Amino acid sequence: MPEPDALEPFRTLLGAGGVLTAPDMLARYTLDHRELMRGETPAVLRPRSVEEVQGLVRLARRHGYGLVPQGGNTGYVGGATPEPGRHQLVVSLERMTRIRAVDPLNFTLACDAGAILADAQAAAAAQDLLLPLSLGSEGSCRLGGNLGTNAGGLQVLRYGMTRDLVLGLEVVLADGSLFSDMRHLRKNNIGTDPKQVFIGAEGTLGIVTGVVLKLWPAQGFRATAWLQLAEGAPLPEIAALVRRETADLATTFELISASSLALVAEMRGAPIGLRTGPGGAVLLELQASSARIPLDDVLMGTLELLMEQGWVEDAILAQSEAQRREMWTIRETIPEGEKHAGGSFKHDIAVPVSRLTDFLEQGGRLLAERLPAVRLSFYGHVGDGNIHYNLVVPKGQDRLAFSRTVEAGIAHDLYAIALALGGSFSAEYGIGRFKRDLLARYTDPTRRALMATLKRGLDPDGVMNAGAMLGEE
Amino acid sequence: MPEPDALEPFRTLLGAGGVLTAPDMLARYTLDHRELMRGETPAVLRPRSVEEVQGLVRLARRHGYGLVPQGGNTGYVGGATPEPGRHQLVVSLERMTRIRAVDPLNFTLACDAGAILADAQAAAAAQDLLLPLSLGSEGSCRLGGNLGTNAGGLQVLRYGMTRDLVLGLEVVLADGSLFSDMRHLRKNNIGTDPKQVFIGAEGTLGIVTGVVLKLWPAQGFRATAWLQLAEGAPLPEIAALVRRETADLATTFELISASSLALVAEMRGAPIGLRTGPGGAVLLELQASSARIPLDDVLMGTLELLMEQGWVEDAILAQSEAQRREMWTIRETIPEGEKHAGGSFKHDIAVPVSRLTDFLEQGGRLLAERLPAVRLSFYGHVGDGNIHYNLVVPKGQDRLAFSRTVEAGIAHDLYAIALALGGSFSAEYGIGRFKRDLLARYTDPTRRALMATLKRGLDPDGVMNAGAMLGEE
Structure with missing residues (x-):
């Protein structure tokens, strides 16, 4: 547990605007995007450079704080929300937004992890190039978050997930050292590729500070x-x-x-x-x-x-x-339509494309039997086998209470259907803090053991986003 | 050091044809494809199933052997060659060649890691589908080797490297347990993705036994x-x-x-x-x-x-x-033309595509000055920034002696040019045993430390392909 004046060294490092502690300032960083969890933090840190991120990691270790990296705070699973009781500082990348380079002959873009996705798209477009990553939240999500969650979005069918777009990565590790692999290369086979472990790791293994992405010719x-x-x-x-x-x-x-x-x-x-x-x-x-x-x-x-x-x-x-x-x-x-109707419980299901009809039939039968009065809203990226299969909160019911009921009940039957078809309970959104139990329940122990091995190896003291993904495993 | 009769339990596990020990039988497994290194092994193990691979890993640990996984033995860097003095058994996947499934509506193929690439291509083609991985050695290389080296090849421009094609993986870990993630899903964001660490790891972290690959419609x-x-x-x-x-x-x-x-x-x-x-x-x-x-x-x-x-x-x-x-x-x-002329020293260089002209100009000037009599043969995947930049062995010179001279001298000047342009000394071939020194010399310590952390975490006793990639780091 940190000493009371332990934030002072952070102020020295990050300057006046670099450490937020006023409760009304913290509010927007501690509430998750779907307003399901109100987190708690002593302070939000806002570094301006890679060196400042390295410095704050070292300070956090010295003073007994955990760290929760945060981009645009647009995630659906509470992956960037500091947990009450953990003494976790939020590290917001919102002041590291630089587009570092666009190379129109190499079809690559390098930027800070705090760059807003739409700004990176615009920087590419200005040179008649396309950054194909495209999400509903692109006006406010930041690339570090896209990387941490291996974001999918609207053009996965043709261009793949975020991982498929990454050529280079820059990460501040849990000991404060810097792993920099910002080469703009399409081919660089020099053995085990460490950067891959940080993609989709939800900030539990290090803080991504920069990225090199593949571009395409603009699709005019x-x-x-x-x-x-x-x-x-x-x-x-x-x-x-x-x-x-x-x-x-x-x-x-x-x-x-x-x-x-x-x-x-x-x-x-x-x-x-x-x-x-x-x-x-x-x-x-x-x-x-x-x-x-x-x-x-x-x-x-x-x-x-x-x-x-x-x-x-x-x-x-x-x-x-x-x-x-x-x-x-x-x-x-x-x-928004779902929100207007009172909100919804969102299943983020994937199955092999060839099993989609089976899933819709079996899921539909189950719901007709068990929840005939509940409206189902399903839509999504069928070309990738990814269905958003959402249950609209019935009029007059409390959104959180409804969510808890679904979560504890019929959601598991739907996951069982998806898993029996070779599918997943989490296509796009990730695990964060809301799906930890699902991860424990629906993935095999060897996979979790490997994930834990990577966590222990890269963050032995549990500084990075403790509680997310594996929880206490 | 193993006891003399320690191979008997392997014979019991793998059957008569499963353990080769006769020197003339071993020869083709212990000589690397480019005939630069003659390795040494007490035996070649030829498992027929995942369970047999698990069993042989446990036996190897018990009896003090190391293991060197081998596919088609077509690599260019000695990554599959057992080293003299290390008591390493070769694990050949050549009897695990089953195409497990082709799903034409999901555009996926699952197969054993020992499947020959051309056979997997043919299985896809039989259903009017394309497996785009395509290499000169496709008639003899095996998919496990392609995965271990993150193979590139002739169609990277459009379809990416092997990593970009992988949806699922099955790996026998260093303790003999099985990591199986053979889902045919394009989207499955369930946190840190352990399978990524095995791709390109050259068999140093586990033995890949199966894979699920993306397919495309046949390109008729x-x-x-x-x-x-x-x-x-x-x-x-x-x-x-x-x-x-x-x-x-x-x-x-x-x-x-x-x-x-x-x-x-x-x-x-x-x-x-x-x-x-x-x-x-x-x-x-x-x-x-x-x-x-x-x-x-x-x-x-x-x-x-x-x-x-x-x-x-x-x-x-x-x-x-x-x-x-x-x-x-x-x-x-x-x-073959290079071979006919007496062989060549092969540089496997990548630079950002935008720097290709710079590389060719600077490299050409250097060679004209320093080795005016040596023929240069350059060609390759320019669309990916990958140039094979080969020096033909001059008439009358010994191939190995010439290679050693180049390797110790001008090769480093060419690497320096490539690296100064943001490039790599190894675009496609990997590290294996021939480029360990280059890895140590030309990659930064943080990257190697991360690679070593992954190695220690996943193979703490150094059973898997010791000596390859990191060497003794």
Whole structure:
């Protein structure tokens, strides 16, 4: 337990604005994004440089503090929320936002871990390049958080997860030393690659301070369609046909269920010009960097095949940017629609794409039997096998109480279905503090033992984000 | 040091054909692919199942043996060669070759680590799918070796390195326990990902026994061209233009220098119908899974732009599969051409693509000054910044003696150039036993300390491939 005046050396190191302690200043750092947990911290540290991060790690060790790295605080699992009773200082990277370099001939970008994702995207776009990582929270999430959670998002289908975009990494380790591997190389086979352990480690192994990411040519050409799926339309077969017929130029293949669309309409208080078919709807988008690719023809031809198969009843091609924008807005405002209806309990499930139909059928049956009155909102990145399968809080019920009931009950039945299909209880969001019990329950002991070995090896004193992920294992 | 009859329990475990000890049988396992090192082993173990691998690891520990995992023994750095004096048994995965599953709707393949790469490619192709990993040695290398070395190859430009293809992994750990993570999932964010540490670890952390790989739709449509580069043609700019104009459908962008082409002609004893320009030649290929993409038009349009820029003097489009085959054969037989001329010392250099011209200029100047009589053969995966920069053994000189001279001298000057440009001394081949000294010399201590921490944590007794990579660090 730290001494009462132990924050003074941090003030000396980080300067006046570098240490926040006023309760009203701390509030936004200690409440998680979904407002499920109110954490506690003596102070928020706001370093301005890698050297300051190294210094504060050394000070924290000396004075008996733990550290919780935090980016934009937009996570869904409480991974950046300091726990009451742990004497954890929040390390906010929000003042380390520099775009360090954009190399248009090497297609790479280097930046501080505190850079906001949208700013990094903009720096790439300014040179006619694309940083394909794209999330709902891109205007406020920071790259360090994206790295810590191996963020997915809207373009995984074509470009992969955050890990797939990383070429270089810079990490302040638990002893305050610096691991710097910021090379802009696509190939660098020099044995075991230490940077991989920090990606997805949720800040439990070190504090990521910088990253080098792959870029692509800007995708200036697009073709977008809204597909109304027929009764019983087989999503895996549709996704496979789309991959093949579009030559993998599809960047988006998002399922939108009728119930999710209805939630958006209710929030707007007006009917929506687009509708789902009996099998729901799909937002499909192709992108290319060159006008030489006849995207509209490719999309039309693909849709014709899907209709010939009887899988798609009707399809609308976006004829203008406004129409395209409307399709996207519907998809992007589903979470708000859920919030407007009273909030939702969010399952973040993945299964192999080939088992999607099985999951939806089995999950649907289970819910119809056990919770017939609860509205289900499901949507998501079907091209990756990732379904957001959310239960809307029934009118009049308390959101937290409902969440606890679902969490302790039917959620486990849904996870059991997903796992039996070779799936996962956590596709995108990670473990943090809210899913520790799920990690313990649904992953095998050898995996957890390996994770613990890595933790002990890299952070033997448990300075880094203690309590997250493995908890006390 | 093991007792003399300590191999008996291995025979009981693995059966008659499972333990080879006759010197003439051992020879092909103990000589490295490039014939630079003759290793030594008491026996080669040939397990048939994961359980047998677990059993032999436990026996090895009990009887004081080390283990050297081996796939196709096609590596370039002695990573699979047992060292004299270490009492290391070779664990050959050559009897674990099963293709476990191909899922055409999920675009995944699962197989044993002993599967030959070409067999895995064929299993995918049989279902109209593509496993894009493609190497010169694909007819004999095995996937466990590809994983251990994070193999690159001919299609990294579009599909990435081996790591980028891995979804699942199965590893027998140093204590004989099994880490099995063979899920076919594109998204599974459940914290620190232990499987990443085994990829590229060259068998020093465990024995990979199985893998799940991403597949793509078969690329049934191709367009291929041979480009003659103009004097001073800027490779980085050309590569960037090609990426953009072909919408990243380029799978191959291989530089072939005039000297490399000459070596192939000499080996054939006949002139070659294709020639390089003053800046060398590039083999460029686009691929697509759909006839809806007008690949010939895309390629033609791109070539026109390159010629308008004055970067390409002339270009030949392959008009038939035979012509395409001939272009590829030239590229693929450069290593044989070098061998025919007396062998070569191979530098496996990477730089950021944007620094390629700088590297070639500086390297060329250095060689012209210091080794004016030595033939340089350079070629390779320019789209990835990876140049094979090889010095042909001069007529009449002993290959090994020449190699030692280069290795101790000018090689370091070339590495210094590459490193100053943000590059690497090892793009593809890895460290193994031949580049241990380079690893120690050219990587920073924090990186090596992290690698050693991982080694100690996962293999505290040094059972797994001791001597490879970190050596005695």
